[in-house]
Amino acid sequence: MxxxxxxxxxxxxxxxxxxxxxxxxxxxxxxxxxxxxxxxxxxxxxxxxxxxxxxxxxxxxxxxxxxxxxxxxxxxxxxxxxxxxxxxxxxxxxxxxxxxxxxxxxxxxxxxxxxxxxxxxxxxxxxxxxxxxxxxxxxxxxxxxxxxxxxxxxxxxxxxxxxxxxxxxxxxxxxxxxxxxxxxxxxxxxxxxxxxxxxxxxxxxxxxxGTGGVTVPNILRVYNTALKLNQLVATVPAVQGLSKYGTPRNVAAMNEGGILPTRNWQTEVFKGMKDITGEVMREKVVKGDRACFACSINCTKYSVVPKGKYKAVINGVDYETIYGFGSICEVDNIEALCKADELCDHYGLDLISTALCIAWAMECYEKGIFTKEDTDGIELKFGNVDGMLQMIEKIGKREGLGALLAKGTREAAQIVGKDSYRFTVENKGLEWPGHTCRPFPAAAVGYATGPRGGSHHDIRPTAEKSGLVDRRTLEGKGALAAEVNHWLILCDSMLLCHLGEPIWGPLRISDNTIEALNAVTGWELDYEGARKIAERQWNIIRCFSAREGFTREDDRLPVRFMEEPVPEGPMKGSCIPKETLERLKDDYYAYRGWDLKTGNPTKEKLIELGLDFAIKDVC
Amino acid sequence: MARVKVKSFSVIRDVLGASVVEIDVVHPETVGGLFEALVQKYGPAFKNRIWDPNTGEMVPFLMKLNEETIISSTSDLDKEIQDGDEIVIIFPIGGG
The missing domain is CATH 3.60.9.10 (Aldehyde ferredoxin oxidoreductase, N-terminal domain)
Incomplete structure (x- = not known):
């Protein structure tokens, strides 16, 4: 080798x-x-x-x-x-x-x-x-x-x-x-x-x-594995649509299902959805498709708005842009979303956090917490396209209200006060991506306990969103969240793309994932062997957080998700009350062999995983 | 016979040719019967979007029946449908 x-x-x-x-x-x-x-x-x-x-x-x-x-x-x-x-x-x-x-x-x-x-x-x-x-x-x-x-x-x-x-x-x-x-x-x-x-x-x-190459022990095995995986990419139904529409392929379907987060998560149905779908994007702005190295999914879209005030050249937009600057800010103009994407790239800003900060400011404005004096004259209401774009620039330059929003919603709400934390949508400081958990208990506990907080890459709601698992029950959801954690972290250590979710997961580490790892490394891991690696990875990250002082109390959901049920649409009434979340956390910690009081891995668990060196830090 | 509206998006819409199509479901007049009728009319191009060709199994996904009721391909194929019903196919949703 x-x-x-x-x-x-x-x-x-x-x-x-x-x-x-x-x-x-x-x-x-x-x-x-x-x-x-x-x-x-x-x-x-x-x-x-x-x-x-x-x-x-x-x-x-x-x-x-x-x-x-x-x-x-x-x-x-x-x-x-x-x-x-x-x-x-x-x-x-x-x-x-x-x-x-x-x-x-x-x-x-x-x-x-x-x-x-x-x-x-x-x-x-x-x-x-x-x-x-x-x-x-x-x-x-x-x-x-x-x-x-x-x-x-x-x-x-x-x-x-x-x-x-x-x-x-x-x-x-x-x-x-x-x-x-x-x-x-x-x-x-x-x-x-x-x-x-x-x-x-x-x-x-x-x-x-770099001009070298990667050596594998059995090139024929890797070739055959790649052949099989490419066949799956080309045929597994849940992967289809990414090549043509990219990640926005599901915007319209999510809205129909009542799970398209809207108006800073006040609701999950967006009336302006029809103008910002993947189909509209393909028709109006997409000029080409791009793929990552050796990938046959081809999900990146090259988009151009050739003229006008939203003139832009971008790689996107992705679903998260449509969610963040579209439905969350109630903007129904696909060209403006391209401009928002371009501005985030220009300044080097995370677009999800940027969008959620602006949406939070819009809610503050509409509730009278901010006035035009705070916004430099911008009427920062939901749906104000140009106001939203101006705020991106202000955040990028840290001008005026932008300097406050550049701190993120958690710190901004602490500074502003006036109960504005009640409509921040974050966990561990990280603003939420465009995938709800109010109707989905496994996703809820996965988000709450995730090391990154508001990340849909520590948990995936797909099993509950698709009906593969009954979303209406709490039983077994701690175990489901943990096993989804495991396939995700193993993918993130192999650097597999989560868009291949039906191939790599979706309920637990799949045979495809294990075969890809074995073929390349020459290992002969079985499911239990692969799972143990993933569990070790998840626990070392948890130990890192515990050593920093994180505890069970930091495994939270936004107040809005616990106290404000979805007000309309087919998921009307959905929310995760605090007592439900605490029950789910107990279930999750118990399945993991973690201490229910602290949420930390136990000494026995760390020994089992070969993480003895962390005992002194977290037990 | 039940005449049913089917609403779909993305690649399923592409196969059906329009975002809303109407189809007659003769027997059985159920959600499962609806999908059989769709396969009859639209052939393998549709079938391969709903049944995984690698396993032969229908993939899990949600549907919306008449605006408010969410049903699932994993548990509601026997559910009866009526003339004039509308079903929205909310296909398996992942994220970027």
């Missing part, structure tokens, strides 16, 4: 860059950690648990930024091209993995590395240039202040290679806005403020060129 590493799929080494003294070192990947934590989020969590002291400032030089690949990255396995960027989050204050698609992860492996660890803080703006074996820290003063796409353009030109892949931050990251994202070519590591961590290090960009 590569570099004499014991297992297939791995490059066998990590790259470490210290920005204080601008040194670069290469170190062997620990074989035991690869076997126990695989890669991606799982391996990054293990590394950061080891290397970060508890309770450090996420924006201080002690924090480390880890870009991690997985063993399947860079092979011909489809829907396996994602990359994890991990750190202690300035937004959620615990371990965070932000995952993006595209080409960067495979390219890093082709350069010869399973991952990159960035530590310290440069004294002035820099970028990291990785060119196979040659790695250097270069001056980036000329890139500072540039938007991510412009910075990428300059770098490709000055390096003289159009094929390099680049992760960059925008103004929000440079200014350490806590929900700043990282733009990786055209894809975003959007959530959790990883862009702020990068900015705190004075690190503008990471550019990668």
């Amino acid at each position: 590569a570099n004499g590493f014991k297992y297939g799929g791995y490059m066998g080494q990590l790259l470490r860059v210290n920005l204080i003294n601008r040194t670069v070192s290469k170190e062997p990947l620990r074989e035991d950690w690869a076997r126990d934590f695989v890669g991606g989020a799982g391996l990054a969590a293990r590394i950061l648990y080891e290397e970060l002291p508890p309770k450090i400032d996420p924006l201080g030089p002690e924090n480390k930024l880890v870009m991690m690949t997985g063993p399947v990255n860079g092979t011909i396995i489809p829907a396996a091209s994602r990359t994890a960027i991990c750190a202690k989050s300035p937004y959620t204050k615990s371990f965070f993995h932000s995952i993006f698609g595209g080409f960067l992860g495979p390219e890093l492996k082709f350069a010869g590395y399973d991952g990159l660890i960035v530590e310290g803080r440069a004294s002035s703006p820099v970028y990291i240039w990785i060119d196979d074996d040659h790695v250097e820290v270069r001056d980036a003063a000329h890139l500072w202040g540039k938007d991510p796409f412009k910075a990428q353009e300059i770098l490709r030109k000055e390096i003289g290679d159009e094929e390099i892949h680049i992760a960059t931050i925008g103004l929000a990251g440079e200014e350490k806005a806590p929900y700043a994202m990282i733009l990786c070519d055209i894809r975003a590591a959007g959530r959790g403020g990883m862009g702020a961590v990068m900015g705190s290090k004075n690190l503008k960009a990471i550019a990668v060129r």
Whole structure:
């Protein structure tokens, strides 16, 4: 295998860059950690648990930024091209993995590395240039202040290679806005403020060129596995539609089902839905389709608004844009949503958090908490398209009310007071994505206990949304949430795309997932073996949070979800009252073997999983 | 015989040719009978959107019956339908 590493799929080494003294070192990947934590989020969590002291400032030089690949990255396995960027989050204050698609992860492996660890803080703006074996820290003063796409353009030109892949931050990251994202070519590591961590290090960009390949133990087995998986991608009904319509394929269906979050989650039916569907997007703005490395799903849409005040060129919009700036802000103009998407990219902002912050401000305005004096004259009502776009700019520049909203809804509500926390929609500080849990108990407990909070990638409501599992009962929902956690975290360590959910899940780790991992690494894991790895990964992340001081009390839902039933539509009356949530948490902790009082893993569980080293921190 | 309106989206709409189609359900006059009628009329292109060709099984998804009632392909195929009913196919929903 590569570099004499014991297992297939791995490059066998990590790259470490210290920005204080601008040194670069290469170190062997620990074989035991690869076997126990695989890669991606799982391996990054293990590394950061080891290397970060508890309770450090996420924006201080002690924090480390880890870009991690997985063993399947860079092979011909489809829907396996994602990359994890991990750190202690300035937004959620615990371990965070932000995952993006595209080409960067495979390219890093082709350069010869399973991952990159960035530590310290440069004294002035820099970028990291990785060119196979040659790695250097270069001056980036000329890139500072540039938007991510412009910075990428300059770098490709000055390096003289159009094929390099680049992760960059925008103004929000440079200014350490806590929900700043990282733009990786055209894809975003959007959530959790990883862009702020990068900015705190004075690190503008990471550019990668690799010319090697990935070695596997049995190429015929990998070929046959890829063939089978591509066949599934082409035929499994629940995957269809992504190629043509992208992730917005289900906007109209969700609205019909009464689960399209609307008006800052005051309701889940949007009357203006018909103008912002995937079908409308395809007809009006989509000009082409793009795929990630070796992926046959082809879900990214290239869209253009050629003229007018919403003129924009974007890769999207995705469902989350339509949810966030569409139904949540009650905007029914697809061209304006393209503009909102473009502005978030321009400033380097996580669009979900940006949208939810603006929707919260709209509700504050309509309830009289904010006036035109607060909004610099903007009548910030739901449905005010141009007001919404102006607010994105204000957040990006941290001007006026934008400076408050750039802090996120949790902190903004604490500053504003007046019970405005009652209509913040976040957990652990992270604003909610566009997937409800009010009618879905397993999803509710999954969101509440998720390490990232408002993330639909720690839990998926799909089993309950599709009727595969009865959404009306509470029994067994703790177990379901835990097993969904497991297939998700295993995917996030292999860097498999969650859009392949029917193939990789959806109820538990699937045989397809295990076969992909076995084929590439040469392992012969059975279901129990794969599940144990995933359980270990989930527990090390929980230990990280526990060490930071998180407890059962932090496993919450927004007040709105507990106290305000859905007011209309087919899910009318749905909500998760606090006592129901607490019962679900008991069920979930008990299934996991966690302490019911603290929500922490028990000593016995940690020993069982080989995480003995964490006992002193959390038990 | 029950004449039923079927509303759909995305790739299912593409196969049916319009966002709303009407179809006669002869026997049985149930939700399951409706899908059999749709397969008869629209052939494998429709069937392959609803039945997983790899397993031969109908995939799980929700439907909305007459505006307010949510029913499921996993538990409600025997549910009777009436002339004039409308069913919305809320196909399996994942997220981006």
